[in-house]
Amino acid sequence: MKRVCVFLCAMFLALLYVVPVTAHAGLEVHFLDVGQGDCTVVLCDGKAMVIDGGPREASGYVYDYIRKTLSLNHIDYVISTHPHTDHVYGLSAVLNAVPADLVLTPVLEWDSKPFEYMAKYARKQGSPMVVPSAGDTFRLGSAEITVLHCWPEAVEYGRANDASIVVRIDYGKTSFIITGDAEDWSEYMMIDSGMKLDADVLRVAHHGSSTASTMEFLRAVSPEYAVISVGKVNDYGHPHRGTLERLNRAGCDILRTDKSGTIVMVSNGERIGIVRS
Numbered sequence: 001m002k003r004v005c006v007f008l009c010a011m012f013l014a015l016l017y018v019v020p021v022t023a024h025a026g027l028e029v030h031f032l033d034v035g036q037g038d039c040t041v042v043l044c045d046g047k048a049m050v051i052d053g054g055p056r057e058a059s060g061y062v063y064d065y066i067r068k069t070l071s072l073n074h075i076d077y078v079i080s081t082h083p084h085t086d087h088v089y090g091l092s093a094v095l096n097a098v099p100a101d102l103v104l105t106p107v108l109e110w111d112s113k114p115f116e117y118m119a120k121y122a123r124k125q126g127s128p129m130v131v132p133s134a135g136d137t138f139r140l141g142s143a144e145i146t147v148l149h150c151w152p153e154a155v156e157y158g159r160a161n162d163a164s165i166v167v168r169i170d171y172g173k174t175s176f177i178i179t180g181d182a183e184d185w186s187e188y189m190m191i192d193s194g195m196k197l198d199a200d201v202l203r204v205a206h207h208g209s210s211t212a213s214t215m216e217f218l219r220a221v222s223p224e225y226a227v228i229s230v231g232k233v234n235d236y237g238h239p240h241r242g243t244l245e246r247l248n249r250a251g252c253d254i255l256r257t258d259k260s261g262t263i264v265m266v267s268n269g270e271r272i273g274i275v276r277s
């Protein structure tokens, strides 16, 4: 992907910890409670990025959150981390209603109705679908987004989760990593890449599965907060007990959408606050 740079006049607003969710000041990262799936909305300086859209059951909630709660009628970037239904379904609802400048995805084709619908609505909106590369950077307002990982070939190994686009968000001195469902192979690749992994917030990969969040990766990221997006009732035993133990050993505060509902974090570039959990 070409390096995309969008320069804005940054408005340095005094960001308080108890800022209304709709104020759109500083950086906001919304981890939506979509049950067993994943959807994250990132807002900065009037720009918006939606990372995954949750499963079918949550698509109405995701649509309402984006259209009504956040009043978004334009999205700068949509990231479909990988084509599994619990991440991609709600994106078709979003793209059916809201145009996006660009849709980043590790694959351009996938044999499933939810993915085909997402691609159909992206076409309808005139939103190009692009496969990024690790190391690509672009701006979301005054936040810098770095693609840490995108491995389309993982699909050929039967490891579609490891195709996941993983992004790093830097805003001032604060940072977030959003991992999709990237598993241990991806984590070792990111460590080997030498890219900066240290971050304040880790959106824990693959709903807290045992196949991700290796101790080596957690040491490299060293997060203060670990956010797990997971359904109250799920067939997979997520989050895995061993993963929770490793997160505890890594010394991070664990936040879970199945316990807290939608979690919103705000950053003023210096500190991160939890607005609602």
Ligand SMILES: [Zn+2]
Pocket (backbone or CB within 6 Å): 037, 038, 084, 086, 087, 181, 206, 207
């Ligand atoms: Zn998933």
